[in-house]
Amino acid sequence: VGTNRATGCPVTFDPFDHTRYANANIAVFGHSGAGKTYLLSALAMAALGCGVQVFLIDPEHEYGRLATLLGGVDVQLALGSGHALNVLDLRPSDQHDEAWLGPAAADAVDLCSI
Numbered sequence: 001v002g003t004n005r006a007t008g009c010p011v012t013f014d015p016f017d018h019t020r021y022a023n024a025n026i027a028v029f030g031h032s033g034a035g036k037t038y039l040l041s042a043l044a045m046a047a048l049g050c051g052v053q054v055f056l057i058d059p060e061h062e063y064g065r066l067a068t069l070l071g072g073v074d075v076q077l078a079l080g081s082g083h084a085l086n087v088l089d090l091r092p093s094d095q096h097d098e099a100w101l102g103p104a105a106a107d108a109v110d111l112c113s114i
Contacts, residue, residue: 001039015043016052037062045070 015024064074
């Protein structure tokens with residue numbers, strides 16, 4: 001992702017290494033022009049190349065073109081857009097029966113008890 005300023009050595013990491021991280025998530029903060037969009041674009045393309053699903057919350061609409069070019073979907077989330085995120089919709093997209101509900105409900109209860 002860059003170089004160490006003190007040593008000049010490359011700085012690398014794999015946030016999707018399941019042997020080190022059970023649930024990979026990334027947040028990037030920085031001032032305007034610091035390279036946040038470039039970094040996230042590079043990470044997204046690398047992750048997609050490894051078969052990782054990528055979801056970007058993009059209030060500035062900087063990634064829509066990239067999503068379209070890579071075969072993804074650019075969903076506009078705004079009042080009246082007809083699209084919404086339901087964080088309580090626990091069903092995995094590949095499961096259509098109710099068998100998954102037991103473990104998912106248990107996970108939700110555990111989460112609420114924290």
